[in-house]
Amino acid sequence: MNTIEIHKLQGSLRLRLIELYHKANAGHIGCSLSCIDLMIGSLIQHKKPEDSFILSKGHAAAALYVCLNFTGEISDEELQSFYKNGTKLPAHPSAGHFKGIPFALGSLGHGLPIACGIAKAGKIQKSNALSYVLMSDGETNEGTTWEAAHFAVQNKLDNLLVLIDKNGLQAFGNTKDILGDTASGELMSAIGFEVLTVNGHNLEEIANGIENLKSSKNGKPKMVIGNTIKGKGISYMENKMEWHYLPMTEELYAKAKKELKSTYFA
């Protein structure tokens, strides 16, 4: 995909995503918009069939669903069942139906240990597969982050690639005001990760970051910290904590669509 096509993909997946949330009259829009570009860069652009991808911040499930819809794994019809009774696509991913959703995730702090296990299995099997996991910055408050990070370093899991959606907001405030910056690159580097910080909405930077880290076989687990904006692409949502929760009114939905079209398709 060239730069223009990628830009349009960022727009079209956002439009699908807000359509889903609008039909469901549901929240978690802001945190899905903040990580969707990291997901495009990893899951859509880089992931090979033998690789695994774990969405640890399960509350951004809709972003995962529209990406898997784009890759052909989730049908349009299935996608329309989002949030409805009897769906295979609830607000947080539930396992058992799609190869691209191997684990139920939504309780924070579970994805990194699982991704470490997958990476460790790869090491034992001498496989070249990569284990991707996408986390939120708030999620790194969870103690398992620190258990797993040390495990990854000690076991030299350079086939583990952690993506951090660092939007600086968590469920009830700014991350800096709650436990501080637990998703700090300095902390992770000090533990032994190889860390690159990128603009988490710039696909070229994300792609370069992933490529650089993938090719570095130095025994260090990898981390891409994406500086992101909660609600990215919709002005009234950007950097607003409440868009973790709120659904859109008709009027706000129309405004969101208009803005996305003008930003990504102009």
Added chain:
Amino acid sequence: MRKAFTSSIEKLAADDRILFVTGDLGYNAFENLRDIMKDRFINAGVAEQNMIGVAAGLAHKGYKVFCYSIAPFTTYRCLEQIRIDVCFHQLPVFIIGNGGGYGYGIMGATHHAISDIACMSSLPDLTSYVPAFIEDVALSITEMVKNGKPAYLRLGQGKNNPSVQKDMECINPVFVSPEAEVTLIALGPSINNAIDAIEASGLKNKINLFSAVKIPFDNFEGAFLKSIQKTKKLLVIEEHVSRGGIGEFIALNCLSIGLELDKFRSLCAAGYPDKQYGDQNFHQVQSGLDKDSILQLICDWLKR
């Protein structure tokens, strides 16, 4: 039982689909296993929640994974990881809890697991194994590996009484007599105090004794049910709190089929009634789970 466990695992160690993960425990027990298994023996450190998540990831890639620590640390500490990462996906992760019940004695309450079965048996599609006799350990492990489903193995202090079964039925007859007037059932190693009490009572022919070694029960309606239907007197013995233990489960089953008993008594772990601590036997005495308390009760019931 840990020796029996180690020896069973060492026999499996050649199978390259088996992994062993420990939460930094195994001094003077797993050194040989570590040497045999090499990179398939993983010390995940003092980090049990991560240990279970890692095990789920390993199992997802085709391995059968044992996770070992002291019973409270592989159950309560990482209950959510077991519930979500392992059970929701029905992965072959085998949780091993050493020293279940009051097994760690004077180490204190932090190291006891007297409500582990309640926690674990409430999880979806997880089978708990509580070996009563030494030989049950190998039987349990063989079945866990063969089934390849989430499982919990509570290792306790087993004596060298011979095992009564050749495979892991949930409930197994230990003594059965045509003249029996009372039915006893004991969870796992609690059976040993029951056997000692029965032998001391001289009333063996008046008692049907059953051993419960696997939960949930799938053979409740066998010889055990026939025995309680006949004797109408049931004594349940378990080193576990009454809430969520086998006594509660059996009572529910009896009520569900309209079976009324003349006598029902659940001997269970009392916790720490006087906030005093001691060895496993001390806590058994406090809870009425020791040989003498069981003997007294048997004699009362049989009016001897």
